[in-house]
Amino acid sequence: MSISAEQFRDVMGRFASGVTVVTTAGDGGYAGFTASSFSSVSLDPPLVLVCLGRDAACHEAFVSGTGFAVNILSASQADLSVRFSSEVGDRFEGVPYKTWVTGAPVLDGVLAAIDCRLRAVHDGGDHSILVGRVERLGPVAADAEPLLYYRGAYQTLG
Numbered sequence: 001m002s003i004s005a006e007q008f009r010d011v012m013g014r015f016a017s018g019v020t021v022v023t024t025a026g027d028g029g030y031a032g033f034t035a036s037s038f039s040s041v042s043l044d045p046p047l048v049l050v051c052l053g054r055d056a057a058c059h060e061a062f063v064s065g066t067g068f069a070v071n072i073l074s075a076s077q078a079d080l081s082v083r084f085s086s087e088v089g090d091r092f093e094g095v096p097y098k099t100w101v102t103g104a105p106v107l108d109g110v111l112a113a114i115d116c117r118l119r120a121v122h123d124g125g126d127h128s129i130l131v132g133r134v135e136r137l138g139p140v141a142a143d144a145e146p147l148l149y150y151r152g153a154y155q156t157l158g
């Protein structure tokens with residue numbers, strides 16, 4: 001049975017997911033992208049994964065880097081999701097952030113952030129699967145609602 005990309009996208013779009021902006025610091029400066037393909041992998045050691053398209057302009061910065069931060073967006077941050085998924089010049093211009101252990105930007109006001117050392121990069125077809133060991137994490141805006149993605153659109157709880 002042949003499965004088309006459209007069918008696959010439609011069925012997978014029925015799985016609600018959170019929305020993140022994943023960032024890194026490299027030789028060429030900061031890089032970042034929007035991702036909903038993010039998951040915990042292991043508690044001991046603490047590992048997470050995120051998937052990045054091989055054709056993304058920032059792909060090389062992530063696979064050749066040493067670390068990344070996963071910024072979990074709140075319901076009020078759909079604009080950041082759009083910004084980091086579009087072709088804008090400097091995605092970080094005017095976006096306040098701080099850095100933690102790895103030097104990757106942790107965006108101000110996010111629901112939570114996870115700072116990781118890059119542990120492995122695996123082949124994931126047209127994506128690379130980045131596995132990171134968690135070095136620091138924490139809620140940043142503990143009382144905010146999450147931004148969700150479902151069937152091709154942003155959603156909120158409730």
